[in-house]
Amino acid sequence: DTEVTQTPKHLVMGMTNKKSLKCEQHMGHRAMYWYKQKAKKPPELMFVYSYEKLSINESVPSRFSPECPNSSLLNLHLHALQPEDSALYLCASSHRQGGNTEAFFGQGTRLTVV
Amino acid sequence: AQSVSQHNHHVILSEAASLELGCNYSYGGTVNLFWYVQYPGQHLQLLLKYFSGDPLVKGIKGFEAEFIKSKFSFNLRKPSVQWSDTAEYFCAVNGYSGAGSYQLTFGKGTKLSVIP
Numbered sequence: 001d002t003e004v005t006q007t008p009k010h011l012v013m014g015m016t017n018k019k020s021l022k023c024e025q026h027m028g029h030r031a032m033y034w035y036k037q038k039a040k041k042p043p044e045l046m047f048v049y050s051y052e053k054l055s056i057n058e059s060v061p062s063r064f065s066p067e068c069p070n071s072s073l074l075n076l077h078l079h080a081l082q083p084e085d086s087a088l089y090l091c092a093s094s095h096r097q098g099g100n101t102e103a104f105f106g107q108g109t110r111l112t113v114v
Numbered sequence: 115a116q117s118v119s120q121h122n123h124h125v126i127l128s129e130a131a132s133l134e135l136g137c138n139y140s141y142g143g144t145v146n147l148f149w150y151v152q153y154p155g156q157h158l159q160l161l162l163k164y165f166s167g168d169p170l171v172k173g174i175k176g177f178e179a180e181f182i183k184s185k186f187s188f189n190l191r192k193p194s195v196q197w198s199d200t201a202e203y204f205c206a207v208n209g210y211s212g213a214g215s216y217q218l219t220f221g222k223g224t225k226l227s228v229i230p
Contacts, residue, residue, distance in 0.1 A: 004157075033218075040223075041222070041223075042204055042220035042221060042222050042223050043158070043204075043220055044220075045217055045219075048215060049216075050214075050215070054212040055213070055214070056211070056215050056217065069125055071178055089200045090157075090158070092158075095212070097215055097216050098216055099143075099146040099165075099208050099209065099210065100146050100166075100208075101143060101163040101208070101214050102148070102160055102163055103157065103160075103208075103215075104160075105150075105157045105158040107156065107158075110159060
């Protein structure tokens with residue numbers, strides 16, 4: 001199984017809503033990532049978890065709150081988002097944090113904030 | 115800080131034409147380089163990677179890339195493209211960002227359109 005599974009695939013939420021994005025992998029990877037991708041732009045790193053501990057937070061606003069409950073799961077909790085937060089949110093995982101490791105990406109959650 | 119430049123924003127080719135997409139990187143440490151492809155509506159998939167060794171790297175679907183250290187380049191090539199190669203192509207570098215962490219940085223991407 002070389003899949004990273006993200007749910008939901010699409011999400012529409014209001015600016016006062018609270019929602020969560022979920023990501024799951026069963027490859028035994030110990031590094032997991034959240035990226036944000038706007039239309040016609042490259043993915044931008046948001047958070048990195050290594051061995052279930054947050055190791056990188058790329059100055060992301062607090063309305064995005066990551067959580068790694070175990071080595072297979074990664075959540076992104078959303079609260080009070082703005083319309084400009086509408087984007088494709090990608091989850092990825094890799095064997096470990098390191099230069100010579102390959103990241104596997106999920107299909108993403110397309111988020112629309114209204 | 116590391117960065118990646120992809121020179122071509124949109125490339126349009128006819129089927130069977132040869133492809134070369136440019137990628138230049140800026141990073142002071144040991145380079146780990148990748149090409150990812152994103153087909154319409156699909157997730158990012160790894161085409162090929164370079165960590166060390168032979169600078170000519172072969173990937174999936176007939177793609178290859180050459181690492182030229184003196185030029186800080188990692189260009190992607192394919193001798194004969196097919197309509198199914200229509201996609202967005204991203205070059206990326208994975209470099210050390212401090213405190214034991216590594217960061218995968220993407221170029222802006224090149225959209226390839228192949229005309230049947």
